[in-house]
Every structure is written in structure tokens, then in C-alpha cells.
Amino acid sequence: MSDTTLIEAAGLHTYYGASHVLHGIDLTLRRSETVALLGRNGMGKTTLLRSLLGLTPPRRGSLRIAGRDMASARPDRIARAGVAYVPEGRGIFPTLSVRENLLLAARPGAWNIERVLGTFPRLAQRLDHGGGQISGGEQQMLAIGRALVTNPSCILIDEATEGLAPLIARDIWATVAAIRAAGIATIVVDRNLAALSAVADRVVILAKGLTVFAGTPAELAAQPEIKHRHLGI
Template sequence: MLTVEGLEAAYGDSRILFGIDLHVKDGEVVTLLGRNGMGKTTTIKSIFGMLKPRGGRVAVDGTDLTGAEPHKIALAGLGLVPEGRQIFPTLNVEENLRATARPGKWDLAGIYGLFPRLKERRRNMGNQLSGGEQQMLAIGRALMTNPRLMVLDEATEGLAPLIRADIWACLTKLKAEGEAILVIDKNVDALTKFADRHVVIEKGRVVWTGSTAEILATPDVKDRFLHV
């Protein structure tokens, strides 16, 4: 579904990505792992056209979308839950959800069924929500685009343990329903409970890739590339 080959990116004269390769198949959950500052968010920005790649290729179902405008990436079937949530603070919950809605499986009823707390808070403005509620809203907003691939940048960063558990349960349910997911998060133990494959990057390069069984059988991967 998503294919990234040889992706290169820079901010001005500072090169950040040096040939990133990754792919996500329909219905597959893939993680993008690495310490802070290693290029994970830059990879996501480059995939979504928010940062124009310096080289390489981004394709969806074989269609080259390298450097395309973000709205074209969204129309191709990719939905983003960005780092920092970035919900619309002066719109209420329901307005945030409707703002990105496209026809398909996911509608307001479906989002409220997934996150009942959002239904309770549907008239509250975005800036009146807790961090956990904002993350639920960011996920719901992405789902309302009815994407074929959900991309989450820092899925549970800064959230309380109970809210984190809710987010993991949500992603597990989405996988069971056939949603393809690309997720960045630091909680490797939680990710290995439902992800299929893992891509580890270090200083803008892929240094390891493998299945959940392989990463569990290779504990030195976490020691070498993921621990602070």
C-alpha cells in the first residue's frame, strides 16, 4: 500500500534522512522506532508532503506521490495523527470531527462508539479538553477521513497510563478491523503486542527491520538503538 524508497530530506543545509526504506501493506501494523532526534517525525513529514524530500520515492498503490501537496496525500488514503495532536482549539469536538469528514465507514456514531468520552464532551472546545481527550480527538479526526492507512506520530506521548491503555486498545481494535497503521511511539513492549513489523532508524538511516518475533528474540536492538 505505502512504499518509501531511498527517502532523503534536509532542513536547509542540514541533512536529516539518508535513504529511508519502509513499506506498509494493507491491514498491516508497522512501527517506526528510534531515539529522539533520529528522523522519525521528519520521515512522516516527508511522506505527507509537509517537507519536500531531497531524494527517494513515496508511493501509494504504485502511484508516485513524492513531494505532493499534503491534501493530495490525504486524498490518496493516508490519515495523520500528528505529534502534538494539533486539534483545532476554537472548534468544539464535533466540529473538529466534521472538519475532515469524508464518506465511508467512519462517521460520528462510529467515533463516539470508539471513544465514548468524546460524545460526552462533544460541545466542548478543543482547548477545553485534557491531553488524553485531545489525542482521542486527533485519532477520531484522522479516522473521519476514512483512510486506508493511519499514521500516528508519538501515539501516547505525555499521556497517563490509563489513557495509554485506551489508545492501545483502540489501535488493536482498528487492526482487527483491517486498518493499516504506521505508528511511532517509545513503548516498545506495548507495540509488540499488536504490531507486525518494526523499522528502527538511527541518525536518519534504517539500522534494523524485522517482525515482532524477531525483535523479541533480539533484545540488543532495544539496548543499542532505543534506550536513552
């Protein structure tokens, strides 16, 4: 394993109770790279992210993060190893103010709260609002900002633009590009293949808990039958 590898998962089998969701997935995330994770609903995208985060630990398979075995590590240990999460639904704490959502997450590093507010000026005007009082777009900015102030080496973003107005979604894609430019690796789940192809170094498609495609956006574009079969495009 080279020292540029952040996450190296091999043969992940993950279950929800008796239901077998991931059937032996391999996934590698290298430093500073953006990976688009695609697939229809219920194919295991969120479960894969949760497995990498330790929230739904895999029953079999290996998971190494920053070179250390994390297959059965607690989520907080994986987080401290540099993996941040922007969950579907954003996971903003509504009983905390915007400022407190950031303060709670902050760990020392280049990304401090001021830098996040520079990236998302709209949050600066909402600092004292409750996390539940701001708009969906602002919540997504806050969720990404909260991930950034943990100073991670990678961020896993689930449903990056779901339910957001097109203009706000464009802001989020610009942010994903900015995160990439800042050298932070990402795994992004979204439905918008065009937007994902523009920012992603690689594309991974899941179907029924297995990887059915892994390659560059250009390689995917050259295989319309895969897009048609697994993405319905």
C-alpha cells in the same frame, strides 16, 4: 509492486534547510498491517512521517502511495489518497468545537462521526466543548477519531501515548488494536516497546536517518544488542 502495498518509499533523502535528516530510507506499508517505528530522539522518525505525508517532501528518492507517484505531491493530495495523520501534540484545532474538529475532517465512508463516538464514548459527552478545553487523553482520542472519519487506508500516529496517564495510554493501545482489527494500516511511533510489540506486525528502527532494523517483534526480541544500542533498553 503488489496491490496490497499502500506506501512504498525508497531511498528517501529529506532535509530541513541545510540539515540532512533522512539518508536514504526504504519503507513499505502493506494493507491492514501495523508497523512500529522506533528510535531515539532526533533519529528521524517524525521527519520520516512528514516526508510520507508531503509536509516535508523528500529531496531525493521515490514515494508511491496507492500505486501513484507522490514524491512531490501536496499534503492534501496525499491525504485524499488515504493517508491520515495523528501528529505529535495532537494538532487539535482549539478554536473549533470537538464536533467541528470531526465535521471538518469527515469524508464519506464506513467511519462516520457516530461510529467514532461509539468507539470513544467520552467524546460524545464533549461534542460542544472547544478543542482546547478537553483533556490530553480526550484530545488524543479526538485526533484519532478525526483521522478515522477521513476514512483512510492508513493512519500515521506520532507519539501515540506521550504525556498520557497509564490508564488513558491503555485505552489508546486498545484503540490502535481496534483500528488494526478494522483493517486500517498504521505506522505508530511510541516509546513503549512492550505495548508496540503487542500490536505491531513489524518493527522498524531508525538511527541517524537510516533504517538499522526491520523485522517482526519476535525477531527484535531475539536481538537484545540491537535493542540496547538503538533503543537504550
